[in-house]
Amino acid sequence: MSGDGTILLVEDNQDDEALTLRAFGRNKIRNPIVCVRDGQEALDWLFGEGDHAGRNLAERPAVVLLDLKLPRVDGLEVLRRVRANPATRLTPIVILTSSREDRDRLEGYSLGANSYIQKPVDFEQFVESIRQLGLYWLVLNEPPPAI
Amino acid sequence: MKLSRRESIFGHWWRNESLRGKGSLVIAVPTLALFAVIASNIALDRKEDRLAGAELREAHRRHTGVLVAGLSVGVVGGMAAAWLFFSGVVARVKELETVASELAAGRPLPAARLASGQDEIGRLDAALRRAARWLAVKDRELRDIVGELESLNTELEAFSYSVSHDLRAPLRAIAGFAQALDEEARDRLSPEERRYLDRIRAGAGRMGELIDDLLQLSRVTRVSMHRTPIDLAPIARSIAGHLDGSETDRTVQWQIPESLVVNADEALMRIVLENLLGNAFKFTARTPHARIRLYEDAAALERTYVVDDNGAGFDMARAAKLFGVFQRLHSETDFAGTGIGLATVQRIVHRHGGTVSGESTPGGGARFRFTLGVQDRTPSGEEMTDVG
Numbered sequence: 001m002s003g004d005g006t007i008l009l010v011e012d013n014q015d016d017e018a019l020t021l022r023a024f025g026r027n028k029i030r031n032p033i034v035c036v037r038d039g040q041e042a043l044d045w046l047f048g049e050g051d052h053a054g055r056n057l058a059e060r061p062a063v064v065l066l067d068l069k070l071p072r073v074d075g076l077e078v079l080r081r082v083r084a085n086p087a088t089r090l091t092p093i094v095i096l097t098s099s100r101e102d103r104d105r106l107e108g109y110s111l112g113a114n115s116y117i118q119k120p121v122d123f124e125q126f127v128e129s130i131r132q133l134g135l136y137w138l139v140l141n142e143p144p145p146a147i
Numbered sequence: 148m149k150l151s152r153r154e155s156i157f158g159h160w161w162r163n164e165s166l167r168g169k170g171s172l173v174i175a176v177p178t179l180a181l182f183a184v185i186a187s188n189i190a191l192d193r194k195e196d197r198l199a200g201a202e203l204r205e206a207h208r209r210h211t212g213v214l215v216a217g218l219s220v221g222v223v224g225g226m227a228a229a230w231l232f233f234s235g236v237v238a239r240v241k242e243l244e245t246v247a248s249e250l251a252a253g254r255p256l257p258a259a260r261l262a263s264g265q266d267e268i269g270r271l272d273a274a275l276r277r278a279a280r281w282l283a284v285k286d287r288e289l290r291d292i293v294g295e296l297e298s299l300n301t302e303l304e305a306f307s308y309s310v311s312h313d314l315r316a317p318l319r320a321i322a323g324f325a326q327a328l329d330e331e332a333r334d335r336l337s338p339e340e341r342r343y344l345d346r347i348r349a350g351a352g353r354m355g356e357l358i359d360d361l362l363q364l365s366r367v368t369r370v371s372m373h374r375t376p377i378d379l380a381p382i383a384r385s386i387a388g389h390l391d392g393s394e395t396d397r398t399v400q401w402q403i404p405e406s407l408v409v410n411a412d413e414a415l416m417r418i419v420l421e422n423l424l425g426n427a428f429k430f431t432a433r434t435p436h437a438r439i440r441l442y443e444d445a446a447a448l449e450r451t452y453v454v455d456d457n458g459a460g461f462d463m464a465r466a467a468k469l470f471g472v473f474q475r476l477h478s479e480t481d482f483a484g485t486g487i488g489l490a491t492v493q494r495i496v497h498r499h500g501g502t503v504s505g506e507s508t509p510g511g512g513a514r515f516r517f518t519l520g521v522q523d524r525t526p527s528g529e530e531m532t533d534v535g
Contacts, residue, residue, distance in 0.1 A: 015320035022327060098315040119315070123323035
């Protein structure tokens with residue numbers, strides 16, 4: 001069980017970040033949450049480089065919530081690079097985006113995302129989605145073993 | 148058909164140079180033969196007065212010889228003339244035929260040879276070549292239009308994608324923070340203030356529906372269509388199940404046939420049924436014994452499908468607006484809805500080459516009929532039952 005695992009939230013929109021954190025709070029999910037605002041920072045954190053050089057890489061995230069439209073490096077590129085790196089390629093990644101366009105879903109799954117969730121407009125639904133997300137990825141799902 | 152000028156064969160012959168040369172020769176020979184026969188006859192006449200006996204018989208024999216020779220030459224010459232004429236024409240008409248069939252096949256035309264000229268055949272050849280040039284121009288114009296349409300479609304797709312992303316984000320903030328406010332501060336608000344908050348949230352929710360419906364309408368217009376035999380009945384049953392599940396305190400009587408196979412695009416037909424059945428479900432909300440039916444009209448000339456209900460109905464006098472985007476015939480307070488559903492149904496049905504219409508009486512339910520165009524046919528009259 002990854003009950004205490006860190007959640008990496010990759011989201012450039014501050015409103016969405018606030019709402020997501022609030023949703024986790026309402027669902028009493030107390031896992032440590034790391035918020036990064038763009039794709040480059042996400043990669044830096046995951047690989048322990050740049051601004052996050054020296055981070056203890058043994059602390060692997062239980063799940064990464066990845067938005068697609070990000071500045072500097074976009075979501076799909078982050079996905080591609082994480083999957084290409086042997087140290088991180090097994091990381092559970094959930095795409096959490098406002099787009100339900102077929103091509104985004106196709107690209108996301110083709111590049112190896114574990115899951116694709118469209119952010120609902122309705123906040124109650126959003127809270128429910130986060131609850132189910134948390135329940136599944138943090139409680140039910142078994143994360144990959146350390147390589 | 149009256150011709151503007153009477154064209155004689157001679158006139159045609161005269162205008163054609165190659166025929167003129169050979170023809171003149173061929174006419175001259177039998178003519179000379181005829182003169183020879185006539186001259187021989189005249190000579191014989193004169194000899195008849197002067198000669199007698201064996202010499203006369205000899206003269207007769209010679210005359211017969213000239214007669215036979217002359218006739219032979221005349222006949223052969225005549226046949227040669229006819230053959231020359233017709234073979235000249237036939238060869239040119241054959242070339243015309245080749246030009247015409249190359250034109251019909253869209254291939255480049257062979258260079259003009261025999262068929263050119265000042266006469267009818269020549270004009271026909273020229274006309275065929277003009278037609279070929281005209282077709283080439285039209286073809287280029289068509290290609291330009293197709294190119295333009297393709298780039299318009301790409302632009303539309305980019306626009307829809309942008310709408311999908313960029314409009315939803317601030318909307319989520321409005322809805323989300325209004326709810327957060329509601330959760331945190333509702334107790335501290337007056338009833339009036341609470342209503343303001345509720346209306347903010349309702350507005351945001353409505354805008355979300357509008358965005359979704361508009362996007363669906365846009366997608367339905369640009370997505371590519373694949374017609375296959377599909378059974379509408381299980382799709383309808385599945386939709387009915389979802390509708391029933393969404394409002395568990397209602398019981399609706401659904402009448403859906405065992406099987407209803409049509410030749411159409413499955414994803415698009417699903418949207419049609421979702422809209423029509425969803426509408427019927429919505430407008431029978433206040434009907435005690437709600438009944439919604441899907442069936443094929445056996446009496447119609449072309450395959451026609453009907454969704455009807457015994458719900459609130461609508462005023463036929465305003466039916467012209469029924470399929471307009473955002474047109475609603477009921478107030479928002481009576482029946483919620485964006486007014487895009489029927490526009491989407493119409494767009495899909497039209498893409499299939501069919502038509503859709505609605506009729507109703509207020510309080511007397513509504514009936515929506517649609518067809519799916521000429522390609523919605525059972526192959527060779529047999530029922531399409533095997534859809535795999």
